[in-house]
Amino acid sequence: MGKILRIVSVLAVVALAATLLAGCGGGDKKPAAEQKAEKKVIRVSIGLNEASPEYKGLEKWKELVAKESNGRLEVQIFSSAQLGDDIKTMTALRAGTLEMSGPSSSPIATIDKKWMVFDLPFLFANEKVVDAVLDGPFGQKMLDSLSSHGLVGLMYMENGYRQVTNSKREIKTPDDIKGLKIRTMENPVHLAAWRKLGANPTPMPFSEVFNAMQQKTIDGQENPNTTNFLQKFHEVQKYTTISNHVYTPFVIMYSKKLWDTLPKEDQALLLKTGKEASKWQREYNRKVDAEALEGLSKAGMTVTKLTPEQTKAFQDATKDIAAQFEGDIGKDVIAEVRAEIAKVK
Ligand code: TK8
Secondary structure (H helix, E strand, O other): OHHHHHHHHHHHHHHHHHHHHHHHHOOOOOOHHHHHHOOEEEEEEOOOOOOOHHHHHHHHHHHHHHHHOOOOEEEEEEOOOOOOOHHHHHHHHHHOOOOEEOOEOHHHHHOOHHHHHHHOOOOOOOHHHHHHHHHOHHHHHHHHHHHHHOEEEEEEEOOOEOEEEEOOOOOOOHHHHOOOEEEEOOOHHHHHHHHHOOOEEEEOOHHHHHHHHHOOOOOEEEEOHHHHHHOOHHHOOOEEEEOOOOEOOEEEEEEHHHHOOOOHHHHHHHHHHHHHHHHHHHHHHHHHHHHHHHHHHHOOOEEEEOOHHHHHHHHHHOOOHHHHOHHHHOHHHHHHHHHHHHHHO
């Protein structure tokens, strides 16, 4: 009897000790060193495929993050809208069910209208202006402003100047656009601009564009050469015009809900490596844009480069757009970006 009691009490002490040990070793309250060693997966969703410069840029970032964190932080890239298109993934980020996404700036306008500033036709005259504005205080302020919408803007990547393609005819003048069914991004400025040019615009998520062109429910669309070539749009489009009508960046963003759970050092690591990856990706994109255009031409597309006079006709036709959207974007925001642009010259 006495023996059994002794065994029971020994067992009780062992059980208590085990509970205490588990209490300090497990659960949320792990010692800092142990927490640091834990592997973390960061999923990032994009709409473009694995050949895209956006994917390559994120792959570069993935490498930098792995190296700097000694393999502790792992970026996993999901391409071709497997996890959803731009608008859907931003909703997931805001809900905290997905870590990251790299949408175009244009669909961000469905969350905050001031992002339409980047949609204004012919806003950025050249890449020097692009770099100065995006890397300067204006670009940073735009990224920072996302935090009031449950998003953390980490960095920009380049999509590039957008060019119009279609299956019907060569486009040299705004007149040639009359009546064409053009897919646009889901953004009011793009809709208004294409309406001004006489097109019949239809907004649609990116992942539906190829099929819509193949089934001829639309005649054309507009995207940078890299996208037009690497997504094989030449298989369903005949003409491309180098119109450079708008430059809309990719915004690589994190769910604020999930970002706020990261240790400060990890946040700093992601931001620092992000800067480097963003710079690398922009250079890479600029290298491959010309190759992509050549690819389109070799694949049989008719390539039309607008002369400065021809470009001016498109600029004139869309010049009231900024005034039309002044209320939505904010006069101050438009004035601010213009002041930054004026500094570049
Ligand atoms: C991909 C899109 C795409 C954009 C578009 O998710 O929708 O046309 O240019 O790159 O963000």
